Amino acid sequence: MKDPEMGVPHLFRCPISLDLFTDPVTLCTGQTYDRSSIEKWLAAGNLTCPVTMQRLHDPSVVPNHTLRHLIEQWLQLGHEAGTNHVRTIDPDHCLIALRHSLESPESTLPDKVRMLGRVRVMSAESPSKCAAFLRLGFLPMLLELIFGNAESRATSAPSPDHAHFIDQALSCTLILLDLGGLQCLNMLKEQSKLASFLVLFEHGTVTTKISLCRLVETMSSSFETKELFTTLGHRLQIIRGMILLLHQDPEVSEAAIKAISSLCSLESIREILLREGLINGLLAYISHAKTQERAPAVHLGMRLLERLL
Secondary structure (H helix, E strand, O other): OOOOOOOOOHHHEOOOOOOEOOOEEEOOOOOEEEHHHHHHHHHOOOOEOOOOOOEOOOOOOEEOHHHHHHHHHHHHHHHHOOOOOHHHOOHHHHHHHHHHHHHOOOOOHHHHHHHHHHHHHHHHHOHHHHHHHHHOOHHHHHHHHHHOOHHHHOOOOOOHHHHHHHHHHHHHHHHHHOOOOHHHHHHHHOHHHHHHHHHHHHHOOHHHHHHHHHHHHHHOOOHHHHHHHHHHHOOHHHHHHHHHHOOOOHHHHHHHHHHHHHHOOOHHHHHHHHHOOHHHHHHHHHHHHHHOOOHHHHHHHHHHHHHHO
């Protein structure tokens, strides 16, 4: 007789949802996913395989009849034995295992990037899973991995693997912060983590800088993080860095101007921004946006300029 406590075999679970496959399909990379999960991933504009992160030269999927047949047999055996395999699935157990793997020093950075891809997809796919990530402590864990790592405090640019990991971890962090947990950000008040933030803002990738700008903007929305927000706003590296980002491409400059706009809510920081050349930066931003006929960006820049003059 089958053990009634036996869980779902790993190979029978979708790498995205971690649930039992219902309609397994295979990508050109050879990885199999549940149809609904991978279709949501592709519909969101992703052009990579969630597990391998390989670029998809062909986004079509092929039904995995062999795997479907094996699952049907497995379920039938469970039924004949008087057990219900599916009932024994513990979603929290799967997520806890995922968290432990992310925290494990034995997991390589590429492995962690793939795991973060799953976190990102599951969070976007289901609000309940996003809430579960918060409940199980993923947010402080991610912040610790990003800002508590010694490499994040190095005075030079991070290695490509580490930079990719940071980008993915920040992306997951911002998704989870949409549901709450802002008080977790206060760990950045620790001197070592604050130093990591500053180093990443100066030496990180463009994607990292965009995410950090969004993180600053997020801090401004809560009284719980006001002290941290004020501390970061008085750091010249951040002020100068954000003003420089106004001269970058639209996605970067938009993230920067939104963060700067939030910083301008504090008079003491507003004075620093003006002293460091914000007006010239804004004029360049508005001029560039007009050239590209980006009306919302022009409006955003003009509105901030009016607040300052």
